[in-house]
Amino acid sequence: MAFTRKQLGIPYALFLLLFVVLPLLVVFYYAFTNGSGQFTTENFVQFFTNQKAIGTLVYSAVIALITTALCLLIAYPCAYFLAKGRIPHGAAWLLILVLPMWINFTLRLTAMKEILSFLEGNLAFHPFLNTIIGMTYDFLPFMILPLYNTMEKMDHQLIDAARDLGASDAVVIWRVMIPLSMPGIVSGVTMVFLPAMTNYVVLDMMYNSTYIMGSLIGSYFSAYNWHDGSMISTVLLLLIGLMSWISKKAGADSEEGGAIL
């Protein structure tokens, strides 16, 4: 039998089938069935009529939104100065900022906890604030990297051109730099916002007992309620799909530059 290049793809196809497609199908199956295995949309209706579930969704979205905004605010200037080589030893600084990604995040959070308890006296006083700090700290590298990548490729002549045409610094940032770095912003936001909605480990570690989407799913599964847990996962999946679609639309307008994702 002749060996073709197509055969190299078989392991990957198998992997996809076994670990991505099948589990998804299982999730969908549970999401749309009840305890006796019959098709139902009851789980779906129940999620959107359950005030607690909706509350959790809103709470998660708020946490994710604030985290994403903070990450963007911190990462954008960071990435700009690193990419444009304005600071000596830029590569080393980038490494320092990204290096935490190499360390297990629970370990990092434990360190952060120590610092916060020293500053605040008791972590339990500010659970929401601490959650935000922990999340921002955790996800910052995921925002810096894609931004750095687009900004490194950014044509500095365009900034010169804008200034030449009479743009002040504020106009340059708003009308040139942000549109040019849009692909990086989009992939950074996707890489921070969605994980931030579900990462309940941070809340656990920061003694924040409020549920977010991740904790909700976890609680259903640990109570052997596969159906409701799967339905929430499906809803989240749809949200992710919707967001990626929107960001792809937004990214299509700015052709130049590229980013991870």
Next chain:
Amino acid sequence: MEQTNIIEFKHIHKSYDNSVFGIEDFNLEIPKGAFVTLLGPSGCGKTTLLRMIGGFEIPTGGEILLHGKNIGELPPNKRPINTVFQKYALFPYMNIYDNIAFGLRLKKLPKEEIEAKVKRVLKLVDLEGFEKRKVSTLSGGQQQRIAIARAIVNEPEILLLDEPLGALDYKMRREMQLELKRMHEELGITFIYVTHDQEEALTMSDLIVVMDDGLIMQVGSPEDIYKRPKNAYVADFIGESNIFTGFMTGEHEVTFCDTRFSCEESLEVGTKIDAVVRPENVRLGAAGTGNFDGEILTSVFKGTFYENQVQYGKFEIEARSDRMYQSGDVVGVTIASDVIHLMAYDMSKNHYQGVMNSEYQVVFEDATFTPDVTKLFPGSVLSEGVLLGRDKKKVAVDGVKVSIAFDSSDADLSDEPNTGIVNGYIASIIYKGDHYSYTVRSENDWDYYVNDDDLWNVGDYVSVIVPADKIMYQVIR
């Protein structure tokens, strides 16, 4: 009519922390309404100058005067100057209309006025109806026109162009050159153009500024620069040229290539000169009819003419002809009196300054020299290794400044490092008929000028050999 200057450079200095390139004491006046070209090889400082006019770089010293007012530190958005960038720099996420209207919108002009202006300028660059097009759907030439339109729509007093045609193919470039010249005449504003392409500079400019290493080599009209180059560098950089080293042997009489020529220009009798003769001005004819007979080495068809290399003794002459010659043909070479341009031979080039130490050595950044100190200090004698003056007292030499000089024809090159006074890379070559004139650049960025018969390549690592007795020293007081 009185000519007024729109831009004046006064003692401009620009240096960078981590680079040897820089500009020192640059002075230039640019007349209003002119098409001025800054011409030179890459790294000569022409783009830096342009960026200083645009406001993207701030001079480390000196003044840039616009209508007599210093604008050296004004940011780009506060200057009545617009730039056409090398790679167009159009905003890729905006359509053509938004690109052109960018500057006008910032000025908060009414919508109708912006529309009218954009339309007019699109007509000027011959791209009517392109308003809604995306930048990426345009060809390089079209993008360049849009870049020009975006700059001139703001009605600047000066338009800066930074090698705007560099990315276009040859035919498109020729077309755009004429187009730019037409626009310059139509708009009546000052154009300052940067290029390394001498043909482009000759075609378009009213005034050419030839630059090298941050220095002005010559300022003049295209005709001036082509016909009357000031030095061998300009002659070699602009067009093809034969450069011969010779002497004035009489009033309106010059000798080079072992032959006497009469010439219209004249310099003081006895001075060493460089004579420039353009290849198209060297006439070839039947043997015996010219100033001397030479032998054809090669003859190459170039479209409208043949390019011939003619050998005469140890000299090589480049000449153009209408007919083909065979190599080995003997031809008469004629150089008429009105096509010889004379330049004073520059002997002052190899001039350096060192400081004497207590061991009677002259220390210079690149090398250490050991001159005969008794000649440096007249009347002094060396006694047991100590220099004594006329009064028999020890002469204090530590820290005395000494100038070091040698003639470029006394120096030689060797490919064996450390055999000479200094090592360096060959930075440029100018062929002078029977020898080559080399510029060798050392690690510390000092230039050495050496005449050598052998052919080396730019970039070769060589050692500059100067016989000890040919180095002249002088105490600077």
